[in-house]
Amino acid sequence: MPSHDLYAVRLAKLEGLRAAGADPFASNWEQTHTSAEAAILFDEATQAGPSVSVAGRILVFRLMGKASFVKIQDRAGIIQLYVTKDEIGEAAYEDFKKLDMGDIIGARGPLFKTKTGEVTVRAEAYGLVSKALRPLPEKWHGLSDDEQVYRQRYLDLIINPASRERFAQRSRIIQEIRNFLWERDFLEFETPVFQSVAGGAAARPFVTHMQALDQKFFLRISLELYLKRLLVGGFDRVFELSRVFRNEGLSRRHNPEFTMLELYQAYTDYRGMMSLVYDLIQHVCTTVLGTTQITRPDGQVIELGGKWREVTYRDLIVDFTKDPEWFQRSKEDKAAYCRLQELDIHPDWQDFEVTQELYSKRIEPFLFQPTFVTQLPRELCPLAKLNPEDPRVLDVFELCINGQEIAPAYSEQNDPLLQRDLFEKQVGEDKQNMDEDFLTALEHGMPPAGGMGIGIDRLCVLLTGAASIREVILFPSLKPTVNS
């Protein structure tokens, strides 16, 4: 066996252990304390600590003749063990020396402090809990190959503390969103992933086939139409925080499956959603981050506290173009201006699409500080109520932070006849793309309501200061390798 075949070397060690009657994959190890819990038990006054039993993965393995230092990592951090031949006995120490970095071990013993001041477990006994047959990435530079980070995220999590912390933050953020909504009397529900009509948004859906019904189904692209059925059913405050699927591009900002929060609250409107989303983000900042200031990877600071800017879509366009008459201009004039801005304007586009291209490419990406963009053109959201004073625009906002749309919210359309009308305009001739069951539900009467969606992945990018959506999605969509 060549010594450079790391797998074979470790496999041989494992077989040696089995031959000696040991179990390299023990059923358990009693863990009385985590690394963090143990470390604080050391008493500075007496320079002593109680006996603890810890377990974790070996990240540092320093053999110094008849004594060794190893560091193990558990869920709370890293703790050092001091293992000597005198303490554990000659035979056990011989076995101990055969351990590898990456092995999961347990150890028992009292706490002490080393010469250099590190609280350490003086091992009286140790046990191999789970043998690692493959080596860890290099300790100093870690794992930096993006592809391996995504395909073998567990290695990234073992080796990169920042990555570990980022995903822990994501879990806390989601938990605090649920806590916040629960405190406000919202109930969480689970609605169908398989839908015969993929409604609630404009996106290309994934298609699948349900064997039992011999029927084509789509994976949901939004949670909206089923949650609104629950409003009709009398649950006045509902939300769902779950995965939706859009069969579109992959990029730094898009993953085909992503996590969405949608919530609906009866007897309020988009103004109510404004204060709700503000309070929600303050709550998450306070409980999870302990600050309202986020530093982006480029060093720019985003302030999530204080009063947020509110501006109409119209004013943003006029401010950008310096043209108060913009909305009176012909489509051709608008397109000509956009082409000067080096935007690719399709000749088939409708008037509002030209303006929207300008907005989404030249304005929205630069809205870093929290901004409520209100009064969007009516063509953009067929599920929202029209503004009573100006029916060309909608009673909606888009909350933009970090140059991205974080949360769109509407005063929800509850007029079933108008809703049918708007749907028909949207789908054109393709009537089978209308969710008739939803329209029937509206005909039974839906209370006036405010609704909102929050892209959880983008929110996590914002709150953790990440550079890409792949930094907050554990296993982003990738092309399968030949083996898988």
Place this chain on the structure above:
RNA sequence: GGGUCGAUAGCUCAAUGGUAGAGCACUGGCCUUUUAAGCCAUUGGUUCCGGGUUCGAGUCCCGGUCGACCCA
């Protein structure tokens, strides 16, 4: 879908068209308070895949795979 860049030892990275190297890891030896432990001696390669040019290709050309970034 288009453009640009990248893929070399387990990991992080070198290598004018001319013998594929280093650090860490691994293997063996020394070492009972180390902190990227140290010292000594080794070992380790389908240079992503397939073609081509060339006396000679990790390097140049073509095609492909996978990834990153930008654009759509």
